[in-house]
Amino acid sequence: MRYVSIDDIEPGQLLGKTVYSANGTVLLSAGVQLTVYMINTLNRIGVTMLYIKDDNYADVEIPETLSAQTRKAIFRDMTDTFSAIRSGKDWSTKKISMSVDQLLKDVLDHKGILIHLNDIRTADNAQYIHATNVCLLSSTIGLNMGLNFNQLKELAIGGLLHDIGKTVPLPPGGSEGNLKYHHTWRGFEVLKQKRELSLLIAHTALQHHEKPDGTGIPRGLHNDDIHQYPKIVAVANRYDNLVGNGLAGLGKIMLPHEACEKMMAASEHDLDRDILIEFNRIISVYPNGTAVRLSSKETGVVVRQHRGLPGRPVVRIVRGTGEDIVVKEVDLGQHTTLFIEAVLA
Template sequence: MRYISIDNVEPGQFLGKTIYSGNGTVLLSAGVQLTVYMISTLNRIGVTMLYIQDPLFEDVDTDDMLSEATKQSIIQEMSNAFEAMRSGKDWNTHLIGSSVESLLEDVMSNKEMLVQLTDIRTNDNNQYIHAMNVCLLSSVMGINMGLNYQQLKELATGALMHDIGKSGMSEEDDIVPGLKSHHTWRGFEKLKNKRDFSLLIAHVALQHHERVDGFGLPRGLTGDEIHLYAKIVSAADTYDRLIHPLLPAAKRLLPHEACEEMMAMSEKQLDYEVLIQFNRMVSIYPNGAAVRLSTKETGVVVRQHRGLPGRPVVRIVRGESSHFDVKELDLAQETTVFIEAVLS
């Protein structure tokens, strides 16, 4: 598979990854042949990048930590929870708990992988995929930091529900000065009364926009006043929002750019120790991404090295359809070659 801009997708190409609707149902299945109408519709509903099947890279997998069943369950349950809150109804905490357990089972089975956030976003599913990604990133960091299973479940649940207070709000509403109207307070108030959830889960929603330098919201907490769970979720939330901004006008960073931006936030917005763990487990050049090397050759990232996220294996293809010359450069071995740019 290759990861390309929707502007470069051509009719007749085959979709590489399933796209989900906002309620967790399948919008388009992997393997479907794309038409002009499909591409136009995907563009209209907010899709900017797609995975496309390519015979030269058919062995390239996105190495997803989560199964398709787990993803679909999480998106569906988050959609149900947000819709229930919008309509003033109760929502099923047991189903949320089951989704979290499925996610943790997948993560612990694949914990040697680097995390690659590869699911296709639309305007409808963006909020729920964001929650899932924050949960995934937070869970992997929690495992690497030695949390036990009960702690991991609290962390993962808090991460999945961290933005539940946004239900029924616009982004503009959330900027209103009254702190009690901020989505962190609203989320805390909704979660603290759920008997199946510990109070720490509610505090993740309350504290995930606090900053270690004391300039965060809603209470201006500093350093150790912020719970470790909230520090972890803050890093995960920041990363996912840098690579997939909420506001269309905001600049979308590539994964390696987002990691650099986050390191500049160390001990200001984000906790240094959490950032160290984060940078060890996230893939900054995801499989399928086209890159230009310092040798001026262009290729596609095909494999990752655990512990060396900036040194993947890159496949370079030269020639024409009658005869291709294919070689792979392992940047963990070719120490003088670097990735200069990510191409769309």
């Protein structure tokens, strides 16, 4: 498979990965032959990138930390939870807890896989994908940092519900710009009322926009006053916003390597440096299927990863067509004088 901008998709190409709606139902199944109507519809609903089948890269696997079943359950339970909160109804923490248990099982079963946030986002499902990705990244960082299962579960629930305050209606005359009505406070108030949830989960929602240098919101806390959970969630939240949340009006979507560079530049000011180091150990900087240009000016597609060397993947270069095709693989972990010069998105 190759990861391709929707602007470069041509009718007749085969979809490589299934596109899901907000509630986890299938919009388009992997393997379907794309038509002009399908491409235009995907473009209209906010899809920017797609996986496409390609015979030259048929063996390229896209590692999945979370199963389709887990994602579907989380999307369903998040939809029910957010809908209940918006309408002022009670909501079940048991459903959220069960979904997080399944997510943590997937994380533990796939320990060691470099994470690539490759979900197909639409305007309809972006909110749920963001919550799931922040939960996944936070849990994996926490696992690398040696948190026990109970701590991981608190962290994971905090990550999944970090933006729950955005579903709470503002009071008459209130605005998000007024810090006492900010979504972090609204989320804290909702979560602290659930006695079956740890108060640390509520504080994760409250503190995930605080910064080590004291310039964060809503309370301007300094480094030592911010709990470890929201520090971790802040890193996960920032990354997912950079690589995928352009749909939320948060600016230009960045490629993974661009986002990682931007985040490291923010270390110790906006984000905790030690947590950023752990984050860089679990993220796929150049995900499988990504087209790249090497410093040798050759172009190819990333086909495999090296655990511990996320910036030095294996790149397959294909030249010619038909019987004249020539294929070679360049392992950047071995060819230390070569590097990725550009991503061809």
